[in-house]
Amino acid sequence: MSDRIFGGIGLALALFIIWQARLIELSFISDPVGPRTFPIIIAVVLGVSSLIILLRPDAAPQWPRAVRLLEIAVSVAVMVAYAMLLPVVGFVVATAFAATFLTWRLGTKALWSVAVGVLTSLGIYAVFHLILGLSLARGPLGF
Amino acid sequence: MDALSSLVDGFAVAVTWQNLFLALIGCLLGTVMGALPGLGPSNGVAILIPLAFTLGLPATPAMILLTSVYFGAMYGGRISSILLNIPGDEPALMTTLDGYPMAQQGRGGEALALSGVASFVGAFLSTWGLVFLAPQLVKLALLFGPAEYFALYALAFATLGGIASKNQAKAAFAAALGLAIAMIGVDGQTGVPRFTFGEVHLYDGIDFLVAIVGLFALSEVFVFLEHGGAGAHEGQAGRARIGRIVPSLSLLRHCTPTMLRASVLGFIAGVLPGAGASLGSFISYSMEKRLVDRKGTFGTGDPRGVAAPEAGNNAAAGGALVPMLALGVPGSGTTAVLLAMLLALNITPGPLLFQKNPDVVWGLIAALFIGNLMLLAMNIPMVGLFVRVLLIPARILMPVVAMVSFVGIYGISGSSFDLLVMIGFGVLGWVLRKLDVPLVPIILGVLLGNAMEANLRRAMTISDGDWSALVQSPLSIVLWAIAIIGFVLPIVFGKVLRRRLSLRKDAEGAAVD
Numbered sequence: 001m002s003d004r005i006f007g008g009i010g011l012a013l014a015l016f017i018i019w020q021a022r023l024i025e026l027s028f029i030s031d032p033v034g035p036r037t038f039p040i041i042i043a044v045v046l047g048v049s050s051l052i053i054l055l056r057p058d059a060a061p062q063w064p065r066a067v068r069l070l071e072i073a074v075s076v077a078v079m080v081a082y083a084m085l086l087p088v089v090g091f092v093v094a095t096a097f098a099a100t101f102l103t104w105r106l107g108t109k110a111l112w113s114v115a116v117g118v119l120t121s122l123g124i125y126a127v128f129h130l131i132l133g134l135s136l137a138r139g140p141l142g143f
Numbered sequence: 144m145d146a147l148s149s150l151v152d153g154f155a156v157a158v159t160w161q162n163l164f165l166a167l168i169g170c171l172l173g174t175v176m177g178a179l180p181g182l183g184p185s186n187g188v189a190i191l192i193p194l195a196f197t198l199g200l201p202a203t204p205a206m207i208l209l210t211s212v213y214f215g216a217m218y219g220g221r222i223s224s225i226l227l228n229i230p231g232d233e234p235a236l237m238t239t240l241d242g243y244p245m246a247q248q249g250r251g252g253e254a255l256a257l258s259g260v261a262s263f264v265g266a267f268l269s270t271w272g273l274v275f276l277a278p279q280l281v282k283l284a285l286l287f288g289p290a291e292y293f294a295l296y297a298l299a300f301a302t303l304g305g306i307a308s309k310n311q312a313k314a315a316f317a318a319a320l321g322l323a324i325a326m327i328g329v330d331g332q333t334g335v336p337r338f339t340f341g342e343v344h345l346y347d348g349i350d351f352l353v354a355i356v357g358l359f360a361l362s363e364v365f366v367f368l369e370h371g372g373a374g375a376h377e378g379q380a381g382r383a384r385i386g387r388i389v390p391s392l393s394l395l396r397h398c399t400p401t402m403l404r405a406s407v408l409g410f411i412a413g414v415l416p417g418a419g420a421s422l423g424s425f426i427s428y429s430m431e432k433r434l435v436d437r438k439g440t441f442g443t444g445d446p447r448g449v450a451a452p453e454a455g456n457n458a459a460a461g462g463a464l465v466p467m468l469a470l471g472v473p474g475s476g477t478t479a480v481l482l483a484m485l486l487a488l489n490i491t492p493g494p495l496l497f498q499k500n501p502d503v504v505w506g507l508i509a510a511l512f513i514g515n516l517m518l519l520a521m522n523i524p525m526v527g528l529f530v531r532v533l534l535i536p537a538r539i540l541m542p543v544v545a546m547v548s549f550v551g552i553y554g555i556s557g558s559s560f561d562l563l564v565m566i567g568f569g570v571l572g573w574v575l576r577k578l579d580v581p582l583v584p585i586i587l588g589v590l591l592g593n594a595m596e597a598n599l600r601r602a603m604t605i606s607d608g609d610w611s612a613l614v615q616s617p618l619s620i621v622l623w624a625i626a627i628i629g630f631v632l633p634i635v636f637g638k639v640l641r642r643r644l645s646l647r648k649d650a651e652g653a654a655v656d
Contacts, residue, residue: 006578010316017323020338027333031600032608035330035337038596042326046319052312061577064369072368076570079545083562086553095549099542106367106538120543124550134197134554 007054014047090139096121153505173215183232184216185476186359193551207510234420234456241448258453259522265454269461280469284494289601294622302629321588357568365573398450409455413462420459427455476583
């Protein structure tokens with residue numbers, strides 16, 4: 001069943017690409033092929049392979065249970081929040097929080113996770129910023 | 144001998160304190176990454192690319208660092224195969240067959256040392272192969288016009304799914320998806336925006352480094368989250384009995400013919416498009432079993448069963464560099480990632496690389512020789528140190544991987560938008576891995592998409608819009624024929640081979656070789 005849904009999505013994506021490709025404005029100077037053709041060729045390959053996947057699906061993979069899916073969803077949300085907040089609160093604070101969360105969710109005890117998270121953040125800061133001189137996001141506190 | 148004098152120049156480039164230091168760091172990091180289950184050569188190299196890039200390393204040192212990581216990971220993969228029966232990465236799978244039984248018999252140290260030597264023999268011989276074969280391939284590639292290049296790219300995509308591909312429709316899907324992603328951004332020839340939906344961030348297109356780190360490194364983190372950080376291997380390494388770590392001379396002599404044969408086979412498997420290191424170790428092992436296993440000892444801890452796959456997969460790693468450097472078309476996942484590094488540095492691999500930047504090519508090859516000697520030195524006496532590394536549990540390691548990925552990508556652009564795109568690719572990579580869709584063709588599509596389209600349009604401009612120009616030269620006809628055969632063959636023969644290959648495959652091994 002998973003493959004049928006997947007093939008369906010792929011087919012829709014292929015049609016979407018063709019539709020969008022036909023909307024690409026043409027410039028007044030152009031080569032014989034133009035900017036539309038190659039995307040359309042790709043979309044056709046995408047569509048045909050999706051159709052084959054849809055018609056001849058493999059055995060469905062074992063999807064994690066709802067709890068685990070929620071776990072992944074929450075982790076994604078934390079990462080998104082991390083990406084958005086990084087420039088605001090600065091590297092060390094944001095990374096300590098994100099690393100603590102991930103460590104905790106991967107099965108470390110809560111208190112240890114805080115220690116590991118803070119150490120991870122400080123360790124990366126030390127190696128990449130202080131030693132290697134990479135510019136990391138700077139927060140209001142200067143780190 | 145042209146190649147030899149170029150190689151001498153290469154040593155002059157490679158032997159500086161900075162380069163030697165980078166090679167040493169790369170070998171160390173690579174071995175550690177290879178040894179850790181869940182981190183293989185391709186995601187190991189992927190994490191380090193943004194760093195090498197943001198540190199502002201010039202091309203030669205950056206490539207030396209990354210190829211050292213690549214080769215180090217090929218060496219390191221065997222450690223957990225032998226001690227834990229968990230391949231550290233996919234090519235090390237075959238090493239579990241005889242390596243783990245040896246460890247159970249208390250000969251783990253011997254197996255580690257022997258496989259270290261075998262890895263060295265394979266890598267060393269294949270580097271010589273690279274020295275002599277790559278310039279020959281370059282001569283051929285100089286005959287290529289746009290139509291031939293277009294056919295060559297098609298060949299790369301058609302064969303990348305490889306002989307072990309499960310479902311060619313999914314491999315084709317992945318390639319098309321990657322190419323479609325490459326289309327996002329301003330069209331290079333006419334300057335019109337495509338698929339940007341008015342989003343300014345998309346005008347430059349999707350940075351392939353963002354895609355690579357998301358697909359390879361971050362998706363690995365999601366795999367671990369899915370299993371609640373289940374690290375079955377935790378704490379077992381300390382218990383494995385290692386025994387003596389110096390192989391006896393008679394054992395080495397006993398295994399020498401095996402190592403030599405496996406190196407040759409592995410090298411060939413590496414050069415061929417789409418075969419890669421996993422196949423290299425697989426065919427080396429099975430051929431050796433046919434040839435010398437008269438008493439039926441393979442699979443029960445025969446030292447030759449350890450030497451063959453290790454020599455084979457390391458030789459394949461060197462072989463895979465041949466098409467990547469000479470043609471600009473990678474034959475495996477990790478070489479695709481290395482290609483990304485070159486492209487990020489504005490260096491186009493292919494025949495012109497050998498003419499325009501011989502220092503990069505030959506410096507790199509010289510560094511491979513040096514790196515292999517370092518790895519041999521590291522992997523025999525210091526193997527105990529790497530065994531310790533296996534004690535780091537995934538629940539602590541994986542967040543570090545995620546955070547380093549973020550640091551690398553943020554370092555390049557300093558934009559939150561790229562981080563969000565990377566998270567998107569991470570999730571996409573996780574879902575596609577669940578669905579058994581290979582990730583390497585996506586990367587290759589993102590990398591080569593624009594070059595492929597440019598060559599098509601150039602060919603059409605030359606022929607004034609006549610599409611039959613694509614199949615007019617004998618060279619392009621041959622390339623198309625190989626592409627078609629390469630795509631159809633796995634559908635016919637794939638099943639048999641796959642059944643054997645996946646015999647003991649750990650479903651949670653690294654994504655690609």
